[in-house]
Amino acid sequence: MNETLALLMNHRSIRKFADKPVSEDQLKTIIAAGQMASNSSNVQAYSVIAVTEAGLKKRLAELSGNQAYVEECPVFLVWCADLHRLKYCADLHAPGQPTYEDTAENLIVATVDTALAAQNAAVAAESLGLGIVYIGGIRNRIEEVSQLLELPDRVYPVFGMCVGVPAQEPMLRPRLPVEAVLHRNRYDGRKHAAEVARYDETMSAYLRERTGGKQDTPWSRLMADRLVQPVRMHMKAFLENRGFFRR
Template sequence: MTFPNETLNVIMNHRSIRKFSDRPVDTATLEQIVSAGQMASSSSHVQAYSVIAVTDPERKAALAEMCGGQAYVRECPVFLVWCGDLHRLKDAAARYTPELASYEGSAENFIIATVDTALAAQTAAIAAESLGLGIVYIGGIRNRIAEVSQLLELPDLVYPVFGMCLGYPDQSPMSRPRLPVRAVLHMNRFDAATADRELEPYDETMVQYLSERTNGTKDTPWTRLMADKLTQPARPHMREYLRSRGFKLE
């Protein structure tokens, strides 16, 4: 399917890439991609994020194991660790207003840093895809987040939000169907009835997609997948980890 301009073509043809060619990502290209990410909107211009580009094979191998044994973390040319970063804001407060209390570890600032990081990363992802590269996000970076932080020598108030494999694609996977736009777009007020009606046909779409992708070995509806996901505890260590890194979350 084609769209009215090249930007929409890039966005609407996104695929998660988990197999990469041996072609390296040169430093100039990497810096261009991250610079594009920096053009994303940022709350009050705080730019509360940092990104660590890991190219060292031993460090990538260690991170792959910490992420749950995901081979593509080890095999991709560059593994980016996108971090929420309020460390530099704390330093700014200490420099200019040492006599005042600062609230860099508040719940609001945690949200700001996490959102800033996501906006920058997704903008960088679109930039990368426009240049012919591919990406896949790695939430598994939070599986053993304290060990990741130690490996990457992160200071207090800097925390990994997610990883991102980056490289030139060596596969062309199917596009995963998204929820119908009417399931997520509400006009003037939240319309639960209309949104809920869209879920049944979407389940049918996902059953067909999974069956085709897995040669018939999987055909679970999306709503069942989500129900199963929400009945399993997910990374319960995160709260204590964040508190240990200087976030009071109050």
């Protein structure tokens, strides 16, 4: 186990932050590390908005489902898939020619680029002694978030990320067994029954310890409950209206 692996294996989401700032040097280093992530054909189809204004963080916390740590963290990063910059390049060098930024493929490219950069940034932040938590709730009221941050067409907020000095040390959340996600040569769905059952036991034990015996719902039950509920059904229409996912 080397230092890098130890850092990765010790990741946990931080939702309480000390009243200490993230310095400008730290912020730039974190973003620069994010930029060094792999991306598709060097398009680098993402942008990051670092939110530090108290009033703006408060409003974003409300729009994200009243998650207090969005307001309380010193820096809230909004990671955006960004095809607006690429459209500028096309208009600069190929004015008048049809462009295809609105395809499903380019939506995938921009979203994946954003996620890869963000995860690099998360690891960089943790290497500096900071903590992070991803905020998917930024998509709950995504049109209002986009207007608040003055996002142009062809840019959408994929997720937020709270960054700051940790003020808690939560338990490590167990992951699925490696064999549940690692397939060899071909996909093997026959393993689901055994591996999911094994993980259900692990997660039930974890929840009992974390909640003092108040909860022990198996993971598979939680996932079933999640899948039978419609979540953020506005996303397709939002993306189409913003110039994504039309073809």
